[in-house]
Amino acid sequence: MNKSVITNTLALILTLAGHFLSQPILFSIGLFALSGAVTNWLAIHMLFEKVPGLYGSGVIPARFEDFKLGIRQLMMEQFFTKENIDRFLSDDKGGATGIDLAPVIKKVDLNPAFDGLVEVIENSSFGGMLAMVGGSEALQPMREPFIEKMKISVVEITQTDDFHQNLRESLEGDTNIAHMQEKVSDIIEQRLNELTPQLVKEIIQTMIRKHLGWLVVWGGVFGGIIGFIAAITGTM
Template identity: 65%
Template sequence: MLFEKVPGLYGSGVIPARFEDFKLAIKNLMMEQFFTSENIDRFLNKEMSSGINIDLEPVLEKVDFNPAFDSLVEVIENSQFGGMLAMLGGSEALQPMKQPFVEKMQQAVIDISQSDSVKQALIEQLESPAMLDEVKGNVEAIIDQRLSELTPKLVKEIVQKMIKEHLGWLVVWGGVFGGVIGVISSLVM
């Protein structure tokens, strides 16, 4: 009755008839009851205080540090040492040092990323109001995207599946008690 319009039965087919209101109600339920700023903040605080280890090494190992070497060479060429570098063969003379520099730079940045001050700065950034707003906005966008994919037919299938999986015995017992009450009331009359 919620999904199919039954002629002459007021209120039947309410979900397809008011589907946009239904989707808005789902979104409001999710955002106002589950994904409030306070709940997101509490979750992030719990995760951060539980000793989460922010390890940036796998990310930094994928970063290309060659531009750092190129920038260093450019700075040297444009400095007072540029003339001396030109006498020694120019920037080409520094090329054999490129790979060792890149490796050392990468290791230095990894070491810096593992310092307590950087980890604390990351935690503060993750717990900032701007980050909370961004997380809330992302959750809202996910909910909006999924709701836009919903159709009355899909909602009907979801509800039927939920009833079948979780409320089957309730339906059986409701039928049994309804039958017993019906028999008793017909005998009393």
């Protein structure tokens, strides 16, 4: 059940009960509790909705662009800094040494590499001998074994410590890190541009509505305490 509705309803019941039962203390407690709860409820409502005549209401939708800029700055200045990217690349568990290139290599088309090898042989001193045994067509049965062996060899090379070290040193250069930051910034910017003021409002409401509801509850509680103190002070 909505905590705000329950708090306001209880405060209203106390106020009405105190009025109709001619109980000044009960009336004061209820009235102060109602004023505290309603004030806090209105303040929370004004964060998300524009209330006519109340300056500053609807601040979250109204400052939508500022929220987007703030999110982008938070991501770039706190998470994707040069130091954090450099630390990630240097981390053996998540950086360059943790990259498995085997799936990529297996999808690479190495037919041009074989064609280049055949061309080199044809243009070399072995070209004449190759022509005598059928030319480049005589090498075609070697195509698939060559490609398979090349992929295995390349995968083995990418799994060596020397390759990982060279890759890491290359990726850790300031120019590469700056380029990575630009790409990350572009991705974040693109995703943020897909957001609308209504969507941002719903996201923030979902995250904090549960906790903001307690502001109404405590507003009613402290309002009731103040009302009790005011009532007994006035009757003494």
